[in-house]
Amino acid sequence: MNAIKILQQGLHDFWVRHSLPKEVGVLIALSGGGDSVALLHLLLQLAPFFSLRIQAAHLDHGIRAESGRDVDFVQQLCSEWQVPLTVERLDLPKLARERGQGLEEAGHELRREFLQRTADALGCDYIALGHHRGDQAETLLMRLVRGSGLTGLAAMRPLNDRLIRPLLTFSRKQVEDYLEAIGQAYLQDASNEDLYYTRNRIRHRVLPELTELNPRLGENLVALTQRISSEEDFWQQEVKETLGAVRTMDDRGLWLNRPALLDLHPALRARVLRQALQEVRGDLRGIGAIHVEAMEKLLEGTKPQAEAHLPGAWAGRRYERLWLRPIPPIMAAPFTIEVRGPGEVLLPDGRRMVFSIEAAPQGETPVVVEFPAQLVPFPLTVRSFRPGDRFHPDGAPGSRKLKKFFIDAKIDRETRAAVPLLEGRQILWLAGLARCQQWACVEGEGPVLRVVVQAC
Amino acid sequence: MNAIKILQQGLHDFWVRHSLPKEVGVLIALSGGGDSVALLHLLLQLAPFFSLRIQAAHLDHGIRAESGRDVDFVQQLCSEWQVPLTVERLDLPKLARERGQGLEEAGHELRREFLQRTADALGCDYIALGHHRGDQAETLLMRLVRGSGLTGLAAMRPLNDRLIRPLLTFSRKQVEDYLEAIGQAYLQDASNEDLYYTRNRIRHRVLPELTELNPRLGENLVALTQRISSEEDFWQQEVKETLGAVRTMDDRGLWLNRPALLDLHPALRARVLRQALQEVRGDLRGIGAIHVEAMEKLLEGTKPQAEAHLPGAWAGRRYERLWLRPIPPIMAAPFTIEVRGPGEVLLPDGRRMVFSIEAAPQGETPVVVEFPAQLVPFPLTVRSFRPGDRFHPDGAPGSRKLKKFFIDAKIDRETRAAVPLLEGRQILWLAGLARCQQWACVEGEGPVLRVVVQAC
Structure with a gap:
């Protein structure tokens, strides 16, 4: 021709x-x-x-x-x-x-x-x-x-x-x-x-x-x-599919399932991590092999909670998940609120905790707790976790260090700092997580203190 | 440091x-x-x-x-x-x-x-x-x-x-x-x-x-x-697994399942084809993108039977399979053998065809056929396919071109040349493939001509 x-x-x-x-x-x-x-x-x-x-x-x-x-x-x-x-x-x-x-x-x-x-x-x-x-x-x-x-x-x-x-x-x-x-x-x-x-x-x-x-x-x-x-086209499909299966998102950021990531071939895992980082940052400018390796170290490391600061992003291991955010999470500041009687208090994260006295128990949920009013009298305290706190959760044989409870329940450190503790004679309730084993309400035994956490 | x-x-x-x-x-x-x-x-x-x-x-x-x-x-x-x-x-x-x-x-x-x-x-x-x-x-x-x-x-x-x-x-x-x-x-x-x-x-x-x-x-x-x-390590695993799922081997060579290959991502398919070629050749010296493309053209093309000569290898499309060999297959030479009476004849591929007269039918298989001895008398001919041959297979409404039968049954051209045709009044049997619709044996109706193909 x-x-x-x-x-x-x-x-x-x-x-x-x-x-x-x-x-x-x-x-x-x-x-x-x-x-x-x-x-x-x-x-x-x-x-x-x-x-x-x-x-x-x-x-x-x-x-x-x-x-x-x-x-x-x-x-x-x-x-x-x-x-x-x-x-x-x-x-x-x-x-x-x-x-x-x-x-x-x-x-x-x-x-x-x-x-x-x-x-x-x-x-x-x-x-x-x-x-x-x-x-x-x-x-x-x-x-x-x-x-x-x-x-x-x-x-x-x-x-x-x-x-x-x-x-x-x-x-x-x-x-x-x-x-x-x-x-x-x-x-x-x-x-x-x-x-x-x-x-x-x-x-x-x-x-x-x-x-x-x-x-x-x-x-x-x-x-x-x-x-x-x-082959890049192949990888794009493969990574998209895999990331979809290992990723969840919430208002705190992007979360990756650690066991699922560890199951992947290292080459695919590195690409999935890069793609997740791209989703969090918007692009991959300035991201190199060492940053992906830093994320891999978090995944493979023995520390259940650890973090890495990356260019334009932050990665944290939180037990069995890897957490990615554009900026590091802000740890809630310590707080203490005295509650003198029925009514509501504003929590630092914007939620409200409502206290009322009811004639009979209406049932508990993760965000509702009830105690016999005469056994748990006002004033009460709502405050954040302090080192040395002890707690006696449902089903546990006795009280133990709250820190130990958090570790066993795999509660990440940001949640630990933010969870409101209701304290009376002792720590009565970790709002949203667990109640103390004692002072359960019994039907027909007098007025009930009902505490409800309401979303902001 | x-x-x-x-x-x-x-x-x-x-x-x-x-x-x-x-x-x-x-x-x-x-x-x-x-x-x-x-x-x-x-x-x-x-x-x-x-x-x-x-x-x-x-x-x-x-x-x-x-x-x-x-x-x-x-x-x-x-x-x-x-x-x-x-x-x-x-x-x-x-x-x-x-x-x-x-x-x-x-x-x-x-x-x-x-x-x-x-x-x-x-x-x-x-x-x-x-x-x-x-x-x-x-x-x-x-x-x-x-x-x-x-x-x-x-x-x-x-x-x-x-x-x-x-x-x-x-x-x-x-x-x-x-x-x-x-x-x-x-x-x-x-x-x-x-x-x-x-x-x-x-x-x-x-x-x-x-x-x-x-x-x-x-x-x-x-x-x-x-x-x-x-990533090469990833590919190696991926290709090995995929090839295992799409490959079969027999004494004619290595066969790949066409629909399964077409379902693969093109990047993976190209790697699988290369790996299959490597298995056939021993290495990939001198194999480039154009040779893989030649195999892809066979797969994607409209011709159900076509071939490509590659350096140190041969690839053929045979209907829904891709056939790989180090050298092109040898097409069996045309043959004609006259059979005058009971006994055995040697086929060109080394198998034997044994003719006997039995008192009663014993049952047909793909390599055994039986006819009423008086309706299909000696001499018979065993020969290879010739253009223009007609055949009346089981279940078909009438006779048709044998070539058409081969196409419909997706019989590859090497098999067509090698299959022994038993001919009497007309083509009675395609050994191993199909018998003619006529002259079935009926229990109790006299002696039976039994023809058996025996492996070499």
């Missing part, structure tokens, strides 16, 4: 293989360089088959002397080929300063924003980028250098949301051959690429060196990104 | 983390270079804690002028430290020629063989190699350049069978600091490394360039190899 056929067939296959729809608008990022010029030409050839509306957009970073020449070139090309063109000019150095970013980072972001904004304004469903195999190999190596995990090594996806890269599996040579075959000129040093210091170093110094060692390097690296990309 | 403590602690941790046993012999590959000298010293420090017997082995490739100097150095060091040393000298250029290999490949293999052989002879359980973080980063990049899949990118394992690499997570600088701290000299340009053209290019030209872009490159790459290694 000749150069023209190969790429034309390639574009058609791309559309079919990714099940892209007909009758859509496609905005092409047109720098004027060979890749984008060839891609525009190819898309125009493809347009009749799928009823595509093709438009072009050009961003002038305004940092090179030739940028005016670039604009002239793309304007002339689009007028010749009758393609609607949007040109925007910006002062990249100024904007980068304002954003506190380097030229490279700011240039990348501004270009993305410009394309998205323009596609939205023009009603274009897709944005076509001219990246080819060589760019993909560069991206893989850049990500490798920057310390990406495997997810990053999938590099650029051929179809990523509305971004499409139809030339990704073709070489620069194939693109250049195409341009030569159609006799089309292009800008030799167009585009924004010279902003990219790291990319240029990789392109001009590292890749040639590696390609000398293996002339098929580009193909191999692209095949590798495809394979990683497919 | 100082340089000495860090590495000593590191070695101890290595032994504990990998659950390595006490009271074992360890053979260290001692080139005389910094890495191996430091490792020997560290192992000698570690030895009392785990009752290790440390020995050293040095291979003299004999291709450098200084190799005599290297041997002198390691001999003196081992005598000073009282470590038993085995030295072997070989003529690498000559051996490489004999093996038809390059110096690099042959040197690598010969070194491996020497170490294994020496460890066996000395009763050493482990072979310790001095690879450090920089070597690991080089290995990763080399594998990347050579087009390794993800499995190869796990690079060198810290513990791989009997090979151990206790320094793998430490940098060259840490090793050099250690040597300086203990005041130990070493050979600046020792070892076999200068054989390795690719490795040297990566080390001296590519890695410095990349490290300029990110000074933490080495750590990042090693972390990546660790992560890939852990």
Whole structure:
């Protein structure tokens, strides 16, 4: 097949293989360089088959002397080929300063924003980028250098949301051959690429060196990104499913079931932990292997309660669960409230504790307790846990240290600090958890002190 | 922690983390270079804690002028430290020629063989190699350049069978600091490394360039190899389990269940196909993405029978199964055998077909058929399928093309060519598959022609 056929067939296959729809608008990022010029030409050839509306957009970073020449070139090309063109000019150095970013980072972001904004304004469903195999190999190596995990090594996806890269599996040579075959000129040093210091170093110094060692390097690296990309997709499904099975959420944060996590293969467990962290933080910026290891240490450690401070997150082991939050939990401050008679008191967590005298017992629940009024007289105290407290719970043979009770019942330290203790002659009730074994109400034996905790 | 403590602690941790046993012999590959000298010293420090017997082995490739100097150095060091040393000298250029290999490949293999052989002879359980973080980063990049899949990118394992690499997570600088701290000299340009053209290019030209872009490159790459290694282990388990569920084997080869494969995530399916191919071939040398894709095309294609020739293997779709073999199946040659009377005939596949006249029917099975002897008289023919054959199977409303019957019954083409057809007035029996609808035997209605196929 000749150069023209190969790429034309390639574009058609791309559309079919990714099940892209007909009758859509496609905005092409047109720098004027060979890749984008060839891609525009190819898309125009493809347009009749799928009823595509093709438009072009050009961003002038305004940092090179030739940028005016670039604009002239793309304007002339689009007028010749009758393609609607949007040109925007910006002062990249100024904007980068304002954003506190380097030229490279700011240039990348501004270009993305410009394309998205323009596609939205023009009603274009897709944005076509001219990246080819060589760019993909560069991206893989850049990500490798920057310390990406495997997810990053999938590099650029051929179809990523509305971004499409139809030339990704073709070489620069194939693109250049195409341009030569159609006799089309292009800008030799167009585009924004010279902003990219790291990319240029990789392109001009590292890749040639590696390609000398293996002339098929580009193909191999692209095949590798495809394979990683497919496996990342597998992991995404696997992790989502697994996380769904081991995760619970409440107003205190995200909780992971420790025994279930320990049952997982370490590789899956590490990914599940990363994903849980991402859900808590919003992203994984700055999260590395050592942070995942810190969570694993909590899980595997012998301490039933321990914590780790992570960048932008906090992780705590609480017995058989791992607790993740954006910020550490706040331990309730100690409190003491005297209760002189019937009525209600406000607890520090916003709940209310209501005291009343009733003629007969109405039944207890975890948040309701009843005592014979004459045996448990006012004043009473509602207070938080203090070291040394003793308690005589239901079913226990005698009183014991409240701390021991908390440990046996696997009550986490935040709950311990927040649980209101009702104290009369001794600790009568751990509201919501357990009552003292003594002073049960007996039907028909006089008035009852009823205590109810009401949600805020 | 100082340089000495860090590495000593590191070695101890290595032994504990990998659950390595006490009271074992360890053979260290001692080139005389910094890495191996430091490792020997560290192992000698570690030895009392785990009752290790440390020995050293040095291979003299004999291709450098200084190799005599290297041997002198390691001999003196081992005598000073009282470590038993085995030295072997070989003529690498000559051996490489004999093996038809390059110096690099042959040197690598010969070194491996020497170490294994020496460890066996000395009763050493482990072979310790001095690879450090920089070597690991080089290995990763080399594998990347050579087009390794993800499995190869796990690079060198810290513990791989009997090979151990206790320094793998430490940098060259840490090793050099250690040597300086203990005041130990070493050979600046020792070892076999200068054989390795690719490795040297990566080390001296590519890695410095990349490290300029990110000074933490080495750590990042090693972390990546660790992560890939852990995920490869996950995949290995997953693939083994999945393959076990979709694979059957018989004397014709390995068969995979097509619907089950199509149900798998594409990433898992590709790995399962690779593993199946490995089982058929013994290894995956020369197998790339396109070969896996060829198998996937067979699975996904509309042709119920199709095949692909792969390097060192053959894959065939046979209806709802994928068939893998080291070599293509041989299609049975056409045959025709005339049967004049009772007795037995030898079939081309080695089985025998036995004809007898019985007083009464004894019952049919897939390999036994019976007809009323007077309605199906000798001579009969046993022959292979011919285009145009017609057949009237049990339960069918009339005769139809035998080819159509084969298609409906999903009989693969190799079976079609091999199945013996018994022909009298018409095709009476497809041995093992189906009999003609007519001429069933009725109890008490005279003598019976009984035909039995017997395994070879």
